[in-house]
Amino acid sequence: MSVVHMSEHEREEAETREQRALGFWLYLMGDAVIFALLFATYAIMIPGTAGGPTGKDLFDLNNAALETVLLLVSSTTFGFASLSVRTGNRSAVIGWLAVTFLLGAGFVFLEVREFAGMIAKGAGPDRSGFLSAFFTLVGTHGVHVTMGLLWILILSAQVALKGLTAPVASRLYRLGLFWHFLDIAWVGIFSIVYLPGLL
Amino acid sequence: MFGKLTIEALPLYSAIAAGGAAVTVGGALLVAIVLTWLKAWKYLWTDWLTSVDHKRIGIMYIVLALIMLLRGFVDAIMMRAQQAMALNAGGYLPPEHFDQIFSSHGTIMIFFMAMPFMTGLINLIMPLQIGTRDVAFPWLNAVSLWLSAAGAALVMVSLVIGKFSTAGWTGYPPYSGIEYNPGVGVDYWIWAILISGVGSTMSGINFVVTILKRRAPGMTLMRMTPFTWTALCASVLMAFAFPAITVACGLLALDRLAGMHFFTNAHGGNMMNYANLFWIWGHPEVYILILPAFGIFSEVVATFSRKRLFGYESLVYATAAIAILSFTVWLHHFFTMGSSANVNAFFGVTTMIIAVPTGVKVFNWLLTMYRGRIDFHPSMMWSIGFIVTFVIGGMTGVLLAIPPADFLMHNTTFLVAHFHNMIIPGVLFGYLAGYMFWFPKAFGFELNRGWGLASFWCWLIGFYLAFMPLYLLGLKGMPRRMETYNDPTWQPYLMVAALGAVVVLCGIASMVIQIYVSIRDRKLTEDRTGDPFDGRTLEWSTSSPPPPYNFAVIPTVGDREPFLEAKKNGTAYRRPASYAPIRIPSNTPAGVILGGFAFVLGFAIVWHIWWLVIVSAIVMFITVIARSSDDNAEFTLSAGEVKRMEDERFRQLGSRA
Ligand code: HEM
Ligand SMILES: [Cu+2]
Numbered sequence: 001m002s003v004v005h006m007s008e009h010e011r012e013e014a015e016t017r018e019q020r021a022l023g024f025w026l027y028l029m030g031d032a033v034i035f036a037l038l039f040a041t042y043a044i045m046i047p048g049t050a051g052g053p054t055g056k057d058l059f060d061l062n063n064a065a066l067e068t069v070l071l072l073v074s075s076t077t078f079g080f081a082s083l084s085v086r087t088g089n090r091s092a093v094i095g096w097l098a099v100t101f102l103l104g105a106g107f108v109f110l111e112v113r114e115f116a117g118m119i120a121k122g123a124g125p126d127r128s129g130f131l132s133a134f135f136t137l138v139g140t141h142g143v144h145v146t147m148g149l150l151w152i153l154i155l156s157a158q159v160a161l162k163g164l165t166a167p168v169a170s171r172l173y174r175l176g177l178f179w180h181f182l183d184i185a186w187v188g189i190f191s192i193v194y195l196p197g198l199l
Numbered sequence: 200m201f202g203k204l205t206i207e208a209l210p211l212y213s214a215i216a217a218g219g220a221a222v223t224v225g226g227a228l229l230v231a232i233v234l235t236w237l238k239a240w241k242y243l244w245t246d247w248l249t250s251v252d253h254k255r256i257g258i259m260y261i262v263l264a265l266i267m268l269l270r271g272f273v274d275a276i277m278m279r280a281q282q283a284m285a286l287n288a289g290g291y292l293p294p295e296h297f298d299q300i301f302s303s304h305g306t307i308m309i310f311f312m313a314m315p316f317m318t319g320l321i322n323l324i325m326p327l328q329i330g331t332r333d334v335a336f337p338w339l340n341a342v343s344l345w346l347s348a349a350g351a352a353l354v355m356v357s358l359v360i361g362k363f364s365t366a367g368w369t370g371y372p373p374y375s376g377i378e379y380n381p382g383v384g385v386d387y388w389i390w391a392i393l394i395s396g397v398g399s400t401m402s403g404i405n406f407v408v409t410i411l412k413r414r415a416p417g418m419t420l421m422r423m424t425p426f427t428w429t430a431l432c433a434s435v436l437m438a439f440a441f442p443a444i445t446v447a448c449g450l451l452a453l454d455r456l457a458g459m460h461f462f463t464n465a466h467g468g469n470m471m472n473y474a475n476l477f478w479i480w481g482h483p484e485v486y487i488l489i490l491p492a493f494g495i496f497s498e499v500v501a502t503f504s505r506k507r508l509f510g511y512e513s514l515v516y517a518t519a520a521i522a523i524l525s526f527t528v529w530l531h532h533f534f535t536m537g538s539s540a541n542v543n544a545f546f547g548v549t550t551m552i553i554a555v556p557t558g559v560k561v562f563n564w565l566l567t568m569y570r571g572r573i574d575f576h577p578s579m580m581w582s583i584g585f586i587v588t589f590v591i592g593g594m595t596g597v598l599l600a601i602p603p604a605d606f607l608m609h610n611t612t613f614l615v616a617h618f619h620n621m622i623i624p625g626v627l628f629g630y631l632a633g634y635m636f637w638f639p640k641a642f643g644f645e646l647n648r649g650w651g652l653a654s655f656w657c658w659l660i661g662f663y664l665a666f667m668p669l670y671l672l673g674l675k676g677m678p679r680r681m682e683t684y685n686d687p688t689w690q691p692y693l694m695v696a697a698l699g700a701v702v703v704l705c706g707i708a709s710m711v712i713q714i715y716v717s718i719r720d721r722k723l724t725e726d727r728t729g730d731p732f733d734g735r736t737l738e739w740s741t742s743s744p745p746p747p748y749n750f751a752v753i754p755t756v757g758d759r760e761p762f763l764e765a766k767k768n769g770t771a772y773r774r775p776a777s778y779a780p781i782r783i784p785s786n787t788p789a790g791v792i793l794g795g796f797a798f799v800l801g802f803a804i805v806w807h808i809w810w811l812v813i814v815s816a817i818v819m820f821i822t823v824i825a826r827s828s829d830d831n832a833e834f835t836l837s838a839g840e841v842k843r844m845e846d847e848r849f850r851q852l853g854s855r856a
Binding site: 008012015018019020022023026027029030031033034037038041044045047048049050125126127128129130132133135136154158162165167171 | 335336400403404405407408411412413438439441442443445446450453454457458459460461463465466467468469472476479779782824827828830
């Protein structure tokens with residue numbers, strides 16, 4: 001009797017995990033709609049510089065390339081964290097999450113520095129429609145990364161306190177989806193904002 | 200300390216505005232006093248506000264919708280009164296105030312009446328129809344509810360503190376930009392929509408996952424009820440269209456708060472982009488509202504004609520086709536904005552194409568009724584009134600889809616007549632049909648039929664009186680949103696329209712009386728079986744109101760109309776051999792807390808009270824973290840308790856026989 005009961009419980013848990021994964025996928029697709037519309041808005045506002053600086057005047061490819069490297073590598077290290085979840089190695093998970101966090105924090109630092117430099121030069125988001133679109137698109141991504149960093153901290157704490165229980169592992173899985181999604185969004189930003197802006 | 204908020208914000212500048220504020224505050228106080236007098240606060244908190252049960256959440260959504268329907272209707276009748284007397288600057292409303300009223304009327308009716316009504320009905324019924332115990336994410340469901348309520352509360356508060364937007368329900372820039380609208384009105388509008396929009400997106404996701412993953416065994420997609428199908432399509436649209444209005448309103452907020460230039464006149468802004476973003480959400484939105492209504496009509500017509508729905512498959516495919524096409528027509532809202540003739544022609548054609556699947560459905564309903572034994576229950580009357588009237592609105596829509604014709608009719612009262620023609624007999628009649636149909640399921644007794652019929656006839660006649668004149672006025676060239684006019688030939692039409700609003704008022708009064716009479720006579724119309732209308736689908740197989748777990752044993756489905764089938768085979772109302780324990784999500788205050796602080800957050804942004812913005816954001820953040828880290832958000836109902844509740848149910852069933 002109790003065996004039957006256990007498997008029933010496990011089945012329910014598996015179903016819950018599956019439903020949460022699907023729900024999270026749907027959320028990410030909705031988020032992708034937001035990014036798509038911000039990309040489209042950016043694209044049509046490129047000419048709207050109002051006599052102010054253009055992308056060529058402002059963007060620094062080295063900085064953007066470094067940001068790209070940090071974020072892509074952080075996706076890889078997150079992948080290692082996910083693998084360690086499977087093997088049940090708690091300290092490895094926390095270690096890889098910490099590395100991911102540092103890389104992500106480095107990314108946010110570079111972005112904030114870039115933004116601050118532009119604002120100091122008088123090229124803030126209120127300068128022109130083009131710059132409004134630039135700051136909003138790139139900034140929205142940056143806010144997502146920052147949220148991801150907070151989430152990494154929270155889940156690291158959960159791994160430390162609760163261990164790799166089924167609910168915690170399922171949350172880590174969704175955080176992974178989120179983190180890789182931000183990578184894809186960044187690749188879009190790099191190739192639609194920075195590369196053409198400099199060519 | 201209080202940002203832009205000063206004592207000036209109180210509406211003491213005009214008697215009418217002060218009156219509106221007094222009614223709002225008085226109404227809220229009255230409710231608080233009654234609750235205190237009934238000592239109902241604790242019950243309200245533990246059994247309702249903190250509930251995560253989809254049925255209770257659904258009922259709370261519908262209560263919100265009905266309250267906002269009253270508010271939206273007061274706006275409407277005020278406008279009708281103004282226009283009836285406004286010849287040559289007559290009338291009683293100054294332009295500024297009139298503009299606030301049409302803006303709040305449109306905003307409330309769409310976002311805080313129709314949306315909660317629909318979400319409420321889906322919440323209440325869809326899980327029962329697919330044979331599950333709850334939606335996929337119960338506490339997220341509560342969060343959605345309270346975010347919608349927070350948005351509605353922001354609109355209501357604007358009556359008392361500050362002013363509402365004058366930029367219409369669409370909030371087009373540059374007029375809604377900071378340059379032309381430095382006050383708080385547009386900000387109230389933006390934050391009400393942003394906050395409730397997050398709730399709607401989450402509801403959409405929640406329903407999609409529920410329908411795709413939680414159906415009872417045997418219920419294939421093609422065995423789902425028409426209402427569940429339309430709910431699925433509408434939810435997909437909610438999940439993917441609402442992000443667009445979030446972007447539109449978000450960018451407008453950045454323009455207003457951070458001095459950006461997305462939609463400004465100068466500095467490289469592009470206001471046409473706003474129209475695109477808004478209507479990329481806006482057109483799917485009308486199908487978000489109408490598809491579930493179509494689903495309700497399908498259920499009601501089949502049940503009260505005592506026949507299987509004619510052409511189920513065609514109805515399903517038509518629904519899916521409409522959902523996909525709805526993303527391809529948005530430009531018909533601004534044919535006059537200056538796109539090329541070819542672009543306009545493309546969107547004109549797609550718009551006409553979308554009418555075809557809708558026409559298919561009309562035949563589904565007509566042929567279901569054909570040779571049926573029709574019971575003229577109020578729900579059936581709403582459906583018949585809908586079919587007849589909706590066809591007229593559909594034809595004027597196809598007319599407007601022809602760009603050259605639209606150039607003439609754009610922004611006239613012809614358009615106002617058209618969309619009310621779709622949205623009152625289509626959307627609202629559908630929801631009211633659902634409300635009267637499923638009321639006994641929710642509360643265990645029926646609504647009074649006589650007052651339901653009275654309400655229907657008043658709404659129907661009132662609708663024709665109020666809106667047919669507007670078609671004619673539009674053809675005569677009367678623009679929409681007019682506070683005054685100087686063409687005396689318009690006035691008679693506007694007087695008829697005002698009379699129509701009064702007749703609608705009688706319909707609303709009948710609804711209120713209906714509730715009172717039905718509660719008074721509830722013993723007479725008690726629903727002891729859970730199946731008052733000889734229902735066909737699973738929601739009627741459980742008791743009214745259903746137990747917290749909906750089904751003691753999850754049913755197995757072998758037919759499109761499983762309950763009717765079971766009644767025919769004699770397998771309905773069978774007692775299972777034994778019961779198993781059931782896990783149920785525990786109540787949580789997290790939803791109310793989030794909604795409450797979302798309201799504070801919106802209010803603080805509107806008034807630039809930045810410290811309060813930060814405080815409420817932190818509280819919300821902590822609430823989310825705390826609740827989502829909780830691994831034991833469920834409790835278990837033991838098999839014994841389930842048996843006790845089911846025994847009671849079978850005792851009731853027995854006493855009927
Ligand atoms: C109960 C009967 C109703 C009456 C008498 C009524 C009346 C009106 C009037 C007089 C206007 C202003 C027309 C103008 O611009 O000249 C209006 C606008 C509007 N109504 Fe209604 N209405 C009713 C119900 C509804 C419902 C149920 C909905 C939606 C679910 C709705 C949605 C709107 C919208 C979106 C606008 C446009 C607001 C704007 O111009 O920004 N109305 N209505
Ligand atoms: Cu449309």
